[in-house]
Ligand SMILES: Nc1nc2c(c(=O)[nH]1)N[C@H]1C(S)=C(S)[C@@H](COP(=O)(O)O)O[C@H]1N2
């Protein structure tokens with residue numbers, strides 16, 4: 001029988017080798033890969049949404065906080081256990097892969113179910129309708145999700161919606177056509193000829209899908225605009241590039257004789273190595289030239305400040321800042337230090353004129369993040385600022401361009417980046433991570449870390465040998481007054497402290513341990529400025545930040 005014949009029996013339910021669930025899964029995979037490539041190309045070329053990220057971000061927004069925390073803990077645990085690199089950027093790559101994997105899985109499952117349903121149908125339906133239904137069944141939810149969470153696309157929402165539906169309907173139509181062709185082959189009288197037909201058919205389909213994927217992804221990768229428009233931002237701000245970056249000799253403790261032990265993390269973190277945590281797959285990219293910050297609500301004079309207003313009308317404050325994520329595991333790398341520059345929040349609020357019942361600021365961000373800051377706190381702490389520079393250059397898009405808040409002594413979760421508006425209100429309201437079960441205050445906890453037991457930098461003094469041990473200690477804005485080291489079950493011994501960059505940054509410590517052969521356990525603990533010892537008991541990061549004493553083993 002000719003497989004292209006129109007004279008097929010209407011009822012095909014009795015034929016063996018009809019395509020079913022498993023073949024549907026395979027076809028689903030073959031066809032969804034080029035869909036990902038097409039979305040990638042649409043994004044790179046035209047600024048259309050890359051829907052795998054949208055769906056992933058949406059799921060991350062709607063899942064309960066505990067589930068998200070559990071997921072993050074697993075990712076961070078894997079990265080640290082297998083030493084896959086710097087935690088925050090590796091985690092972002094993992095999220096991207098999970099997002100793409102999620103769309104692939106959706107395509108596989110949807111096509112498998114589609115084949116299964118078609119297989120069980122009593123009558124053949126070789127029209128376009130089943131494909132249209134499949135395409136819309138996947139496309140409409142994805143379109144709605146993308147519309148609700150995407151803030152990176154530069155295309156009008158209706159066009160985006162049409163684009164997403166068109167791609168999925170084309171995918172559904174392809175699934176349907178292939179199902180029909182496979183079904184026709186399966187009713188061939190000669191079973192082995194049918195198998196050969198099917199194999200070469202699948203190879204052709206696979207070849208076409210691979211071609212679309214390679215061309216789409218390749219073009220997309222080639223034509224993608226530089227995702228980091230930061231050099232342009234620097235140029236637009238008319239900054240003299242010689243002035244960008246704090247030079248090592250300019251650091252306030254440059255001549256401190258207490259030198260970091262080799263292997264201690266950098267005291268001043270290069271911005272491109274600063275840890276980075278945000279709720280979205282991709283950071284919002286905001287145009288600084290047209291940007292304005294509205295400050296409204298319970299104020300006498302609502303403001304709408306441009307970046308120039310904020311840079312020029314308020315005295316620039318420079319502060320060295322150690323920022324840490326509340327999810328940072330003990331001894332982790334979600335903590336970094338750089339110089340922040342910004343405008344005093346007290347002065348800005350004074351210009352807006354707070355009304356009598358004004359008590360809190362609701363701060364909203366371009367990525368859908370939000371937090372609440374109490375006005376009492378701002379009144380008590382003149383260091384709180386709206387920051388626009390890091391390391392003497394405009395904030396990068398990853399780190400919150402054009403504006404972020406700085407609040408000393410609080411974990412990062414309380415400090416929105418990419419601020420788009422501020423509303424002065426009378427009552428408190430939980431912010432993004434607080435709603436998901438994290439600490440309302442999120443005061444940074446005292447922590448101390450051993451970065452290195454420098455067995456290859458042994459010091460010889462008076463014919464004795466010493467192993468230098470070093471690391472950091474941090475207590476938010478409460479300063480570090482003392483760090484102690486213990487070896488095995490010995491006494492706690494005081495370490496030397498390097499002057500910090502500011503009262504809110506970490507402090508580098510070092511301890512020279514009289515060398516003894518064998519294997520040893522080194523522990524560290526710190527006291528804050530009021531002499532309070534850090535919490536020694538182990539507690540995980542959720543909900544208030546990790547605590548406990550860090551120990552490392554070394555064999556000498
Ligand atoms: N708008 C916005 N601000 C945000 C976040 C975010 O996801 N969106 N993450 C917060 C968290 S949890 C941390 S730890 C810090 C991290 O700042 P960084 O990425 O610049 O290091 O930003 C905070 N501000």
Ligand SMILES: [Mo]
Nearest residue numbers: 325326412413
């Ligand atoms: Mo964080």
